[in-house]
Each structure stands twice: as structure tokens, then as C-alpha cells.
Amino acid sequence: MVSPRSLLCTLLPLASCVLAATYDDWRQRTIYQVMTDRFALADESYPACDPAAAEYCGGTWRGLEKHLDYIQGMGFDAIWISPVAKNIDGHTDDGQGYHGYWTQDLFSLNRHFGTAEDLHSLISAAHKRDMYVMADVVVNHMAAKADNIASLQADSFSSFAPLSTNDSFHPLCWVSDYTNQTEVEQCWLGKDANGSVALLDINTGHHKTMLQLYDWVGQFISNYTFDGMRIDRMKHVQKDFWPGFAKAAGTFELGEVRSENISYVANYTDSMDGVLDYPTFFAVRDAFSSTKGNLSAIAEVTNTSRHTYQGNEFLTGAFVENHDYPRMLNLTQDKALVKNALAFNFIHDGIPILYQGQEQGYSGGDSPANHEALWFSRYDTRNDMYRTIAAMNKARKQAMNAGKHFLVTAMDFIKQEQPGVMAVSKPPLLTLLTNAGSGGAAAWDVPDVYKPNTELVDVLTCRTYNAGAKGEVKISSTGGMPHVLIPSADLAHDGGLCTTEANAAPRRAGTPLGATLGFLLGFVGFMLL
Secondary structure (H helix, E strand, O other): OOOHHHHHHHHOOOOOOOOOOOHHHHOOOOEEEOOHHHOOOOOOOOOOOOHHHOOOOOOOHHHHHOOHHHHHHOOOOEEEOOOOEEEOOOOEOOEOOOOOOOEEEEEEEOOOOOOHHHHHHHHHHHHHOOOEEEEEEOOOEEEEEHHHHHHHHHOOOOOOEOOOOHHHEOOOOEOOOOOOHHHHHHOEEEOOOOOOEEEEEEOOOOHHHHHHHHHHHHHHHHHHOOOEEEEOOHHHOOHHHHHHHHHHHOOEEEEOOOOOOHHHHHOOOOOOOEEEOHHHHHHHHHHHOOOOOOOHHHHHHHHHHHHHOOOHHHHEEEOOOOOOOOOHHHHOOOHHHHHHHHHHHHHOOOEEEEEOOHHHOOOOOOOOOOOOOHHHHOOOOOOHHHHHHHHHHHHHHHHHHOOOOHHHOOOEEEOOOOOOEEEEEEOOEEEEEEOOOOOOEEEEEEOOOOOOOOEEEEOOOOEEEEOOOOOOEEEEEEOOOOEEEEEHHHOOOOOOOOOOOOOOOOOOOOOHHHHHHHHHHHHHHHHHO
């Protein structure tokens, strides 16, 4: 369904159509995280790419644009791309800057990914599909080879843009104690050995530097019409920098605060629209990486977070994989466990995020092993994981469209007597999870969750069930797979999901979309008078 925001931009092509996407816009989305260098080449070739070499493999924005169908086919309507700024070039002991996090010049683009025209083309193509594009923004540091620091200081850091004076950077010290917040915010990341990369910590507390960064981000978001931004290493910058930065950007922000400490992460939830939900990420991975994981920890972390974070868990990005940690299939080779983790991710109160390659069953370990090139999969849309993710995405969309206030209803963890199982109600969805594994059995008994005798459909298998006379749901199964249940009355015949079992009433005239179209057409007519 085309959003009113995108439709208005389509109807008013001559207007300056910069309509910033808000959090309310974003939470209706699901995000696919792209590592640009490892996604696709413009010439559709499939070159060798060894993650261990940590070198550029050739992925570009043009290549990504050519495969938007692949992403949209899974149901994703937003993409998060690698940082676009120019990185240090050449070889280092740590490899090359193919990932985009070794910034040298904020005002220039990474030539390896393409030109400004290519980036504009990608974003425009995404917008025509009603897909949002999220920029990954790095303002904590600039990068340089560690053995080049003395010469950089001698010429007043002139190779960096727009920051080019000693005042723009904190004096050299290396982060060694992550419990010391002053050190975390003011010291440098990296190594001091020759040939490796040092991340020179930007002095964001310096007034001129702060204003330069605020001015830059406003231009950056506006010039390329990004719909949102992910903030890298938020905790390494002092908190009072971020409100002004967010205001200058004028768009949705999702901050990275890498910690499993809920109170520590919560401390940043009043500085950004949202944060990546790292505490839940760690709990979910631990729970589903083996048959001995602690499922109750997920509920404990979630319930504590929702009472600690400003904005509840709704103001978070949910994920089970990213480019910084080993993939789930590296922790366990049992796909049943991985699918349970994924199912939780898609019924999370926050915005679900999927890191490229998980849909193809990639299993890389610590970085850079988990930076595999996606073209090795040949973009297989028949892959079982691809299809499972597509079904979960569709189920979330169907739940949103059911008129049950899905996006503002918090998950309810319903206690189960059998160990190794978990029931999560987020109406109209009921999700039954287990870490019994593919060789195990599981049983759930969920009381009074639906109206009596409600017909239910498991969206992962399209199998039908019926709630009991008191609305209870009792299911037993083997094989360790999750169950994601939705009333058949909430499944649309045109929703692309279990259409034979769907029983929703047909859309009638005067729907929200019809009303929106009428309003917009009237608005355009008024503007043309």
C-alpha cells in the first residue's frame, strides 16, 4: 500500500518534496540492513570475495538498485545502507575501508560505492517503491593509519573534512577501560601499532566543531533525501551533543549503544528517536543459540526495558544479527532455533531489522567473517529462510492492517509450565516459541487469549487451528519450529499469505487509503487554483 507521504510526493513532483519521515512513519516499516560493498555489482557479475581478506569486493549503489525487487520480495519497505562518506584508501594491517566506518571526508562520497548521481538514483528508485532509505552516520571519529598520526598533527589534520584543526580532536589516548565513561567519550578507538587503523576521537564538545557537524548533517540528509539515519557508536560521544544533532538532521534517528546493560542503554533513550535494542539482542541470542538457553531471560529483559526506556520498547530497533557479531547459524546449526529467534524479532514491539545474508542461511563468525558477499547466493528467492522471513514480514503487515492497534500494543509474555517454551501475545498475533531444537517436542497451553472457537492460521505453515470454548489455545508439536498464529478473519485474501485460509472481509469503499487519495487529490486541486 502506498503511503500518503510518498503519494503526495508523486502527485506534486514540482514541489520541494522533503517530507521528513517521523518515528510513527518508521515503526510501520521493517528494515533490511545492507553492507553495500558485499551486496551487488552494477554489472551483475559475481567476483571472488574472501571476507578474511577484509578488502573491497565491488558492491555499489547501482548494484543495490538493481536488486530492490529481491529485498521488497521479502516484505521489507526500508533499507539501511553502509556509511557513504569517503574512507581512508589503501591497505592497512586491518584491511580496507569497504565497510564504510573509517571516515576521512564527510563532504565526499566513497568512490568505491559510486557517484552522487548513483546514490541519488538509488534513493529515488527506493522512494518510487515506497521504500525508505536509512543512512549510517559516523561522527564519533575520523580514521587514519596509526603510523601516520604524527604527520597528521603536524599539518593540523588538513586531510580531514570539514574538521581540520587540533581543536577538532581530543588529545591522543586509547580507550582501554569501558567502565570509565570519560575515557569512552574522549579517547581514541583502534590500535597504536604501525600499519593498523586509529579512529581519532572528534572533540564534539568544541563549539565550532559541534556547529560544523550540525551544519553538515542538515545538508547531508536534505541533499540526498534520506528518510532516517542510524548513528554509529553513540555512547562514545557526550550525551548533550545529540539533541542538537538530531534537530539539525530533521529526520528519524536510531542510535547504536552497544551494551547489554539496560540502565546504560536507557540513559540514551531521551537523546534520540530510538535506540538499537542491544539488551534484548543478547538475551534472544543466548536463549536460542542452544537447547539449554534461558527463555525467561527474554521476558525479564523486555519487561525491564519497557519500564526503563523512554518510549517503552516501541522506540527501539530489533535485530538478531548484524555486521559486528557472529551469525546465529555460527552459534548453532539448528535452523529451528534460528527461526524461533527470527519469529520473536518480527513480533517485537520495536522496528524489526534483518542483516543481509541471514535470509540465505549465511553462517559467518566474528567480523570480518560475517561480511560475506550476497551474490554467492545468486539472490535465491526459493531459499527456505528467505520464504520464512517473507511470511513473517507479511504476518506483521497483516496484523498491522487488522485494526487491532498492533503497533501500540505491548507484547504480553504468558507463563508456560513446560520448560523450553514461551508464548507471546501481541494481538492479533499469538507466537509460540521453543528452544527444544529440531529434535525436540514442545507443548503450549495459553488460556483465554482469543474469542471462543476462533479459527487460527499458523502463517509459517498455513495450517489451521481452533481456539477452545473459552478462547484457549493448546498446541503440541515436534521439530522445534515456532508457530505464529493469527485469526483467519484477520488474513486478507489479497495479502499474499495463506490466501486459501484467509477469511477477512473484502476492503470496502471509504477505506483509509481511499480517504487519503480523496484528500490528496482535493489538496492538489486546491494548490492548482
